[in-house]
Amino acid sequence: MARVFVDVMLKPEILDPQGKAVHGALPRLGFEGVTDVRQGKRFELELDGEVTAERLDQVRAMAATLLSNPVIEDFDVQVEA
Amino acid sequence: MRVGIVTFPGSLDDIDAARAVRIAGDVPVPLWHGDHDLRGVDAVVLPGGFSYGDYLRCGAIARFAPVMTEVVAAASGGMPVLGICNGFQVLCEAHLLPGALIRNDHRRFVCRDQRLRVESATTAWTSAYQAGQEIVVPLKNGEGGFVADTDTLDRLEGEGRVVVRYVGGNPNGSLRDIAGITNGAGNVVGLMPHPEHAVESLCGPGTDGLGFFTSALQALAA
Numbered sequence: 656m657a658r659v660f661v662d663v664m665l666k667p668e669i670l671d672p673q674g675k676a677v678h679g680a681l682p683r684l685g686f687e688g689v690t691d692v693r694q695g696k697r698f699e700l701e702l703d704g705e706v707t708a709e710r711l712d713q714v715r716a717m718a719a720t721l722l723s724n725p726v727i728e729d730f731d732v733q734v735e736a
Numbered sequence: 737m738r739v740g741i742v743t744f745p746g747s748l749d750d751i752d753a754a755r756a757v758r759i760a761g762d763v764p765v766p767l768w769h770g771d772h773d774l775r776g777v778d779a780v781v782l783p784g785g786f787s788y789g790d791y792l793r794c795g796a797i798a799r800f801a802p803v804m805t806e807v808v809a810a811a812s813g814g815m816p817v818l819g820i821c822n823g824f825q826v827l828c829e830a831h832l833l834p835g836a837l838i839r840n841d842h843r844r845f846v847c848r849d850q851r852l853r854v855e856s857a858t859t860a861w862t863s864a865y866q867a868g869q870e871i872v873v874p875l876k877n878g879e880g881g882f883v884a885d886t887d888t889l890d891r892l893e894g895e896g897r898v899v900v901r902y903v904g905g906n907p908n909g910s911l912r913d914i915a916g917i918t919n920g921a922g923n924v925v926g927l928m929p930h931p932e933h934a935v936e937s938l939c940g941p942g943t944d945g946l947g948f949f950t951s952a953l954q955a956l957a958a
Contacts, residue, residue, distance in 0.1 A: 670841055670883075670909065672839045672841060672843045721792070721796065724793055726836040726884070
């Protein structure tokens with residue numbers, strides 16, 4: 656069994672109200688010096704067998720069709736070390 | 737004419753949409769998300785609500801419901817399809833309409849009677865209006881901010897595909913005050929405000945929303 660991580664983030668030019676809300680809360684808790692917060696999603700996929708180039712292409716296809724919306728989000732695929 | 741109303745798990749406004757269709761003189765036909773069949777309808781409405789709990793992204797899971805395969809094929813063939821609120825989000829996720837809807841810029845749910853300007857009266861769902869006409873219908877959403885890249889926005893404006901625009905203040909951060917858009921052919925329309933909640937004078941801000949549903953009749957009769 657192998658694990659593959661898919662990180663999904665809003666594109667830099669897309670407003671992130673949730674990140675802004677978190678950013679606004681940090682100083683209220685006494686945490687200073689944070690200039691911006693962007694909030695994203697992380698998916699952990701457990702796969703049967705070995706991670707091959709073909710399987711990774713499948714994961715990228717999943718990320719592009721369902722896990723992310725390419726209109727507003729970018730994704731990154733990493734295999735667990 | 738028979739107008740199908742799709743119910744997804746979490747749809748809220750399917751009953752109101754069916755009532756609006758009936759008041760407009762049409763026959764509402766309930767459609768189920770799990771069916772591979774449009775039951776011979778002449779047009780389809782994707783109603784508001786929180787399909788699949790808004791999990792992942794609003795409309796992202798509904799877009800892959802079995803019935804959507806049929807809706808996408810029918811829309812590509814010219815069938816009138818209207819997406820209201822969550823239905824608009826589903827249409828964007830399904831790539832039947834460009835752009836996407838993101839969380840309101842002020843981070844609060846908005847629920848109010850909203851003034852709109854009808855920018856295009858040439859779509860299957862707005863032919864009962866005059867271009868430039870102002871109407872008031874309810875608006876209620878948490879993720880109603882319409883976004884698209886600048887090229888897409890310019891193309892929508894240039895091709896007259898902005899259908900309705902917010903007037904008197906932008907309620908959710910939608911780029912260029914866009915409340916609703918159409919596809920190139922004018923048969924698919926999506927908007928965040930709820931015309932189906934403004935079809936009877938007894939409840940809601942008036943009957944300004946009825947035109948969306950009588951327009952569909954005209955489009956089909958033409």
